[in-house]
Amino acid sequence: MENFQEYLAEITSRLSLGVKVVGKEGTVERYDQSTAPDPVMTVFPHSEEDVIEVVRYCREKGLKCFAQSGGHSWRVKNHRTIDVVICMRGLNKVFVDELDQTVTFGGGIIVGELINAVAEKGFDVTTGLANTVGVVGAVLYGGLGRYVGRYGHGVDNLVTVNLVDSDGTIHRNVNGTTNPELWWAIRGAGAAFGIITKATMKIYPQTNGGLSWTCTLIFSNPSRETIEKVFKAINSTHYGDSMFVLFSFAFVPPMGYPSLVIALWFYGPESQAEKAWERVLDPSLRPDFKQTSILPAERLNDSNDAGCSAGYRRPGLAMGIERLEITAFFEIWDLWLEFGQSEDAENSVVVMERFSKEKTLEASDEGTAFSRFHRGIVYEV
Structure with a gap:
């Protein structure tokens, strides 16, 4: 089974107790199956440390890994060559800081989960238009949603992130002060530089009761x-x-x-x-x-649910x-x-x-890798 049993035995000992590791029969279905990876192994990490270990293991073995949360991206690049899928969905904890008006969440959270957590506290957050889309993937490449007219793009609302790079090195609390070059690159092209395991974004008090x-x-x-x-x-x-x-x-x-x-x-x-x-x-x-x-705010994207099944x-x-x-x-x-x-x-x-x-x-053209050209696009098709 393409060395799956060997990989399973080796990687399990490096992960948290109870982390699920499956072969081809357990591969996560994506929104679009036409370019879905066909990996030898799929890992479901429980923690940031698990993600680090999976990336390091893949590096040691020469395996190509691919992280996904919502699984909505079209046309996964080089999908036929991906050996290991890292399903981030287990990293979905949320903490809403009402005083600082920020929300911190795991890299596997999806839009609907984030909206519900923030709306419960009476706040808005910039998200995508579909509840089952991964928040991180959408935000890193701009982040469009219903609130963009009020609060700007998702990349403009990021405060800090934790990122695991291709060596399996964790970069914690990446922001404009701690690592300005990486911070610039992340906001617009983040998925090309590593796996986001945790992020913090701005949130805003609801108006009109969130309605x-x-x-x-x-x-x-x-x-x-x-x-x-x-x-x-x-x-x-x-x-x-x-x-x-x-x-x-x-x-x-x-x-x-x-x-x-x-x-x-x-x-x-x-x-x-x-x-x-x-x-x-x-x-x-x-x-x-x-x-x-x-x-109400927690039902913001419900009308799109019917078209989002995997x-x-x-x-x-x-x-x-x-x-x-x-x-x-x-x-x-x-x-x-x-x-x-x-x-x-x-x-x-x-x-x-x-x-x-x-x-x-209004955002600076030089502040992020998300260019002014993309900011000025009128219609998304």
């Missing part, structure tokens, strides 16, 4: 005229710091009609939300479906664009319609997001 307003609009089998009107409404809206929109092309069940789905979000009272989104909510657009709701083939591609014009919008729509006629392609979607960027553009 946010959401509205879903569905335009089934829309005409090109309708698509253009909706597009113009989205594109011409001024995006304040409490606003976020996700719009997508999807074959909506049960009939499977090609549809334009709009998900609006506003952090504040309903009356303010309706004013902010008045162009998209214009009754003359005549959506086939409309539903509004008020969400174990399926979901090859995807993401990009950022500075502007989106109606000609390109129609071209994307037409290509998606054509692709959707292919065998087993009926679940294909195109998702676009727009955030307020004023807050994130």
Whole structure:
């Protein structure tokens, strides 16, 4: 079994009591299985020291290791050559410091766990848009979420981290004072420099009791005229710091009609939300479906849960664009319609997001490895 029994015997003696080590049959399913690693061994560490020992062991044996928490990254690089997966999910403890307004958490925590811990104390934290995504992986490469307009990107809210490098050396309390070069690199390209075992981020007191307003609009089998009107409404809206929109092309069940789905979000009272989104909510657009709701902070991302289950083939591609014009919008729509006629392609979607960027553009261009170009991207596709 590709030396698994040998590896198992050797590494178990170096780890905490009870740490699970499995072969191929126990490999953790990922969100997208199309580029999932096929490792000889998967290790489930309980502590920072366990992570150090796994990395050192892999170094000694010449094995390639790969750390994952939520397992949501598309297109895992060199996935066929990965020998050992380090599943970080056991490192998910959380401590909320209400006085300092920070939260400290393990490198295996996922978004939903962090939101719940912080919301329970009456605070907000910058996170991704899906509850099952690993916090650390998302934050290190920028960190987009509903609160980005208010609090900036995730990288701008990191306070300090512990990192295990490729030699198995632990760098504790890495920040702008203790290790300025590594700190700069981590915030924007962190996963390339090591495994984050613990991190501390800023948190913010909730406003409006933590309640946010959401509205879903569905335009089934829309005409090109309708698509253009909706597009113009989205594109011409001024995006304040409490606003976020996700719009997508999807074959909506049960009939499977090609549809334009709009998900609006506003952090504040309903009356303010309706004013902010008045162009998209214009009754003359005549959506086939409309539903509004008020969400507590701990349910911030629940609407995305249905699309976040693991174990399926979901090859995807993401990009950022500075502007989106109606000609390109129609071209994307037409290509998606054509692709959707292919065998087993009926679940294909195109998702676009727009955030307020004023807050994130306030950050210094030289302060992190996350460039100003990426900060200024208007649409995430």
